[in-house]
Amino acid sequence: MGITGNLSSEQLQSLDSQGYLVIESFATAEEIEALRKRMGQLLDDFDGSTASIFSTKDQQKTTDDHFYESAEKVSFFFEEKAFGDDGCLKQSKQLSINKVGHALHELDSVFKKFSCSEKVLSFLSSMGYKRPVIIQSMYIFKQPGIGGEVVPHQDNSFLYTEPPTCTGLWLALEDATIINGCLWAIPGSHKNGLVRRFIRGEKGVTFDRPSPTYDQKDFVPIEVKAGALVAIHGDLIHQRSVELNYVSHSQMTKKMKRRIFLIPIDRATIFFFVFLCLDYSFENQSSKSRHAYSLHVVDTEGCKWAQENWIKRKVEPEPLYVS
Ligand SMILES: O=C(O)CCC(=O)C(=O)O
Ligand SMILES: [Fe+2]
Numbered sequence: 001m002g003i004t005g006n007l008s009s010e011q012l013q014s015l016d017s018q019g020y021l022v023i024e025s026f027a028t029a030e031e032i033e034a035l036r037k038r039m040g041q042l043l044d045d046f047d048g049s050t051a052s053i054f055s056t057k058d059q060q061k062t063t064d065d066h067f068y069e070s071a072e073k074v075s076f077f078f079e080e081k082a083f084g085d086d087g088c089l090k091q092s093k094q095l096s097i098n099k100v101g102h103a104l105h106e107l108d109s110v111f112k113k114f115s116c117s118e119k120v121l122s123f124l125s126s127m128g129y130k131r132p133v134i135i136q137s138m139y140i141f142k143q144p145g146i147g148g149e150v151v152p153h154q155d156n157s158f159l160y161t162e163p164p165t166c167t168g169l170w171l172a173l174e175d176a177t178i179i180n181g182c183l184w185a186i187p188g189s190h191k192n193g194l195v196r197r198f199i200r201g202e203k204g205v206t207f208d209r210p211s212p213t214y215d216q217k218d219f220v221p222i223e224v225k226a227g228a229l230v231a232i233h234g235d236l237i238h239q240r241s242v243e244l245n246y247v248s249h250s251q252m253t254k255k256m257k258r259r260i261f262l263i264p265i266d267r268a269t270i271f272f273f274v275f276l277c278l279d280y281s282f283e284n285q286s287s288k289s290r291h292a293y294s295l296h297v298v299d300t301e302g303c304k305w306a307q308e309n310w311i312k313r314k315v316e317p318e319p320l321y322v323s
Contacts, residue, residue, distance in 0.1 A: 003321050005126030006119060012126065019190035019236035022222065023123075026229035031114055032173050035293055038110035039139050042100065046076050048093030064204050070102050071136065071311040077101070081146040095143055105137035105295060106317070115295055120169065121320050123231070124297060127167065131301035133317040135159055135166075142181045142240065142290035149240065152214050154190075155296060156234035157207070158198045160306040165299040166234035172224045173291040180288035181240050183230060184219040190235035200310045 007015075015021040027035075066075060082089055082096035089096050105115035114120070115134055124132045136159065141147065156164040176182035196209040214237060222230055232238060298305065300319060 003118075003121050003125040003323065006122035007126035015127075015231060015233065018187045019233040020185055020187075020222065020238070021231045022224055023229045023231070024225065025227050026119065027114065027171055027227045029227065032226055034110055035114060035139075035171075036173055036291060038108065039100065039291075042074065042108070043076075043094055043097065046093065048089065048096070060204065067205075068200075068310065068312070071313060072103050072106075072315065074100060074104055074107050075102070079143055079146045080148055096146075097141055098143070098148065099138045099140045101138040102136040102311075104139060104293075105134045111137060111139075111293070114171075114293070116320060120295070123169070123229075124167075124320065125323065127231075129165075129297065129299050129320075129323075131299060131319045131322050132297050133300050133319050134295050135298050135311060135317060136296045138294045140292045140294055142292070144180075144287045144289050147181055147290070152186075152211065152219075152237050152239040154194055154235050154237060155232060156194045157196055158310065159234070159296050159298055160194075160197055160309055161298050161303040162306060163303055164194060164234050165303050167297050168230075168232035168234070169295040169297065170230040170232060171293045171295075172226050172228045172230070173293055174226050174289065175224070176290050176292065177223050178221045180290040182224065182290070183222040183232075183238055183240055185222060185232070185236055185238040186214065186218045187220060189218075189237040190233040192235070194235055197306075197308070198310060199308045200312070201308070205310050 007021075011021055011023075066077075069075065070077075077098045077100070078089075078096050079098040082091070082098075084090045104111040106112065115137060155168050156166050159166045170183065174180075195212055196207050199206055199208055219239065224230060297320075301322075
């Protein structure tokens with residue numbers, strides 16, 4: 001099958017040097033609408049009362065099984081802060097879900113259509129994938145107010161092949177900003193290799209090493225418009241920070257700096273403080289959601305899927321193409 005790559009050599013170089021690459025307008029407005037609408041339907045059909053399974057006695061086992069089985073299912077995961085002390089949801093199920101995963105790309109025709117689209121295949125072909133498989137897909141909500149933090153991590157920790165081949169393809173379904181919890185990454189950090197692995201053992205899943213500590217000042221925000229695709233190298237240190245109270249000048253995007261620069265002098269006092277508050281100080285309590293659809297791809301040629309990974313599939317995933 002002849003798949004032509006769609007990335008320029010500049011884009012490939014940028015991905016190689018930074019560890020991530022933003023492709024604006026990767027998805028059309030219609031594609032975004034279709035994915036969001038479909039998720040709305042899936043959520044409406046989801047029986048939120050099964051939430052109670054998380055407050056049964058054998059909670060750990062139930063939670064682990066729910067997680068493991070989700071590799072080949074369309075499963076719903078709740079936000080930690082979604083439940084009150086009585087074990088009931090504090091708000092509607094629509095506003096309580098953290099993510100849906102991990103086989104949307106396989107089992108749902110709308111998600112499959114985008115995941116296996118020509119442009120995704122071309123993208124992977126440009127990157128040199130020989131026999132790529134989508135090993136997981138997630139619809140991530142980042143709910144307003146309660147959307148939890150995703151701590152600094154590398155995707156290769158979770159989806160390890162020998163040698164490592166994982167790339168994340170993260171599609172913004174809404175504008176993602178520092179206010180509503182965009183991705184943050186340490187540019188170039190993928191050059192330092194994989195720091196730890198997430199291992200599935202007899203007693204559940206654990207990391208084989210503690211996380212190094214990272215300096216928040218090294219992270220840059222990846223603010224993107226809906227429809228943008230962010231390709232993430234499997235060794236790139238990235239996170240979604242929601243507990244940011246301060247953004248240093250060097251972390252500010254050009255847009256933020258411009259906003260401050262454009263403040264009219266005569267109204268400077270009021271505006272300056274308003275803008276400083278907006279730009280420097282944000283807590284977790286944003287009222288905006290931030291939906292994203294994320295695919296993780298690994299190669300299945302020239303590398304081996306690690307048996308200790310959390311995903312142990314009963315049925316081998318189909319390759320997107322074989323080159
Ligand atoms: O969207 C997020 O909050 C985190 C996503 C992420 O880390 C990933 O897709 O690899
Ligand atoms: Fe990630």
